[in-house]
Amino acid sequence: KADNGIAIVDRDETGVDKAFRADVLKGLAQRQKAIPARWFYDERGSQLFEDITKQPEYYPTRAETEILRDRGSEFAELVGPDRAVVEFGSGSSVKTPLLLEAVAPGAYVPLDISGEFLRQSAAALSEKFPGLPVHPVEADFMRKVELPDEVEQLRKLGFFPGSTIGNMVPRTAVDLLRSMRATMGADEGQLPMLLIGMDLVKDREVLEAAYADEQDVTAEFNCNLLHRINRELDGTIPTEKFEHRAIWNDDFARIEMHLLATEAVDFEVSGKRFSMAKGDTIHTENSHKFTRRSANTLLLAGGWTPLKRWTDAEKRFSLILAQA
Numbered sequence: 001k002a003d004n005g006i007a008i009v010d011r012d013e014t015g016v017d018k019a020f021r022a023d024v025l026k027g028l029a030q031r032q033k034a035i036p037a038r039w040f041y042d043e044r045g046s047q048l049f050e051d052i053t054k055q056p057e058y059y060p061t062r063a064e065t066e067i068l069r070d071r072g073s074e075f076a077e078l079v080g081p082d083r084a085v086v087e088f089g090s091g092s093s094v095k096t097p098l099l100l101e102a103v104a105p106g107a108y109v110p111l112d113i114s115g116e117f118l119r120q121s122a123a124a125l126s127e128k129f130p131g132l133p134v135h136p137v138e139a140d141f142m143r144k145v146e147l148p149d150e151v152e153q154l155r156k157l158g159f160f161p162g163s164t165i166g167n168m169v170p171r172t173a174v175d176l177l178r179s180m181r182a183t184m185g186a187d188e189g190q191l192p193m194l195l196i197g198m199d200l201v202k203d204r205e206v207l208e209a210a211y212a213d214e215q216d217v218t219a220e221f222n223c224n225l226l227h228r229i230n231r232e233l234d235g236t237i238p239t240e241k242f243e244h245r246a247i248w249n250d251d252f253a254r255i256e257m258h259l260l261a262t263e264a265v266d267f268e269v270s271g272k273r274f275s276m277a278k279g280d281t282i283h284t285e286n287s288h289k290f291t292r293r294s295a296n297t298l299l300l301a302g303g304w305t306p307l308k309r310w311t312d313a314e315k316r317f318s319l320i321l322a323q324a
């Protein structure tokens with residue numbers, strides 16, 4: 001981290017991302033192998049995620065967009081005009097404009113760890129909303145972020161769509177919700193609001209299909225992690241001996257993605273040897289799903305009081321407005 005809090009990718013002398021290597025080596029050494037989902041998103045992974053959102057089985061993006069499109073006037077009434085919209089993540093080209101059109105903000109502040117994504121989406125947004133001050137901040141929003149002086153006097157509305165909160169275990173999700181409060185000045189007496197997307201518990205078949213589409217785009221997204229490890233960390237993983245699995249874990253109310261070894265395999269990563277028996281898996285992602293009550297409980301644990309909740313017509317996905 002630089003003094004100003006900006007996250008910088010820390011590479012060794014050969015250009016390897018040290019945090020990626022540390023997470024992979026630690027995760028592969030565990031009995032239940034596991035690699036954090038954040039490492040899916042290299043250039044190819046980000047493109048594959050975009051493709052996933054267009055698959056017929058993957059309903060969350062369409063359902064959330066429907067709510068943003070249909071309920072804008074209701075958000076606007078509760079939120080009021082001239083807020084600084086603070087987006088946690090660099091924004092989607094479809095969802096962000098829908099929110100900004102609805103709430104008539106005084107400024108837009110996207111926060112993202114990747115300066116590249118941030119600059120691209122901030123430029124596209126400025127073009128679409130010529131009168132709107134846009135202040136991108138390159139930072140890790142899992143911690144408190146200093147917002148630009150220009151928005152200090154404006155009331156804040158946090159925006160965290162996509163049910164990305166569901167990719168975190170509850171302990172991490174609560175830490176993030178508390179960091180959001182701190183970033184938006186809740187501890188200094190401001191009363192920020194938060195509009196957050198949370199996917200809903202539903203039939204196992206619907207959920208498992210959303211994470212195992214017919215076209216195998218999600219399978220490719222999952223397997224891309226193995227290709228990334230081989231390419232960036234000198235890996236020898238026999239990728240053709242792994243299969244994608246998406247399984248509903250009912251105890252923890254989450255879809256788990258795994259990479260399953262279809263036969264016994266031995267491989268190296270960064271000079272370290274690993275072996276897996278047939279049927280062993282690498283756990284690559286959790287995607288928690290919520291009920292009205294579990295969503296509210298998580299928000300309350302993170303310091304946010306839910307005010308109002310909207311769902312799409314088929315009740316698959318929820319957007320919740322909360323107050324610090």
Ligand code: AVI
Binds near residue numbers: 162166167211286
């Ligand atoms: C980014 N995140 C909310 C997606 C999800 O649904 O959990 C990531 C994803 N993984 C597989 N498909 C989509």
